[in-house]
Amino acid sequence: MHILVTGGVGFIGGHLAESFLLDGHDVTVLDNFEPFYAKGIKNHTLEIHRKVAANGESEYRFVEGDVREPETVREIVEDVDIVVHQAAQAGVRTSVENPRKVADINVDGTVNLLEASKEADVDRVILASSSSVYGKPNSLPYAEDHPTEPVSPYGVTKLTQEHMARVYTELHGLPTVCLRYFTVYGPRMRPNMAISNFVSRCLNGEPPVIYGDGTQTRDFTYVADVVDANRTLLKSDAADGDVLNIGSSDNISIQELAETVRDQLAPELEIMYESAREADAQHTHASVEKAGEVIGYEPSRTITEGVGEFIEWYQSNREWYEPLVQES
Ligand SMILES: NC(=O)c1ccc[n+]([C@@H]2O[C@H](COP(=O)([O-])OP(=O)(O)OC[C@H]3O[C@@H](n4cnc5c(N)ncnc54)[C@H](O)[C@@H]3O)[C@@H](O)[C@H]2O)c1
Incomplete structure (x- = not known):
């Protein structure tokens, strides 16, 4: 199978492309190295892809290009079987600060992908959506039919992307699936996120900083689970035209998360608090029942197990990863 991964040297796209190569698929990555965080992390991922491809039978092609350019996108999509669309300006x-840019990348870029996929008659487009589409909770955990009322421009772009995908399925018969990821973490994760920040600061003897009072809760999803869901969908039409939550088995308050990391790495540190950040959701918690029923999705780790694994990974990769986390 030939798979296009957009945003394929980013955190999640990087893991997806690596796993598809290991499975023997041919992979094309389209990424513009958007300078949202240190480029070195993406270069590292690109090197991993090249090594994996060199050690196997799969073909790997990296294209430095922008999803906002319809011509580039059309040329690349022409001979792929499946599009796995991760490219986005992430970050609430x-x-x-810059809603126009986020709309251009997340909405216009997606339309370019869908349009090219329709023309090339690809087998399926799998799109990265987000728990941010829900906004304020009426009830938790969020099931997929919970009202969607995003509280940030980012959430609005992800919801628009979902509707656009659904309409392409309904109007043109293009199979699409949207996966609503709930805060994803793991090796090579984005630096500007709670888990990477807490680990980096505690290892350097600096207190973890919580924005707000720490009562906000999050579902943290291990990146391997996101990869599993996408791998299943390469070969399954069970979720075509639909949306699925991809989350973990439990959720945790930011206070508890900071304590878990602090207690493992530097129990003597006092947690610090700064004012809450605008447009951050107060609570996210996924119901993964539907994903379980439709594609057999099952989260593999508790947050404590996953954070433990991430800390181990961080310590073994500290030399190259930490300076890049601190630079971002
Ligand atoms: N990480 C999470 O917790 C999380 C949660 C929910 C949803 N998501 C979604 O998952 C996807 C991947 O997120 P991530 O955490 O890996 O982010 P990331 O920033 O690490 O990866 C996104 C990649 O897209 C690339 N990109 C950005 N704009 C582009 C453009 N115009 N053209 C081509 N490439 C472009 C970036 O260079 C980057 O490599 C995104 O769509 C994001 O919205 C992530």
């Missing part, structure tokens, strides 16, 4: 705060 960036979207508050």
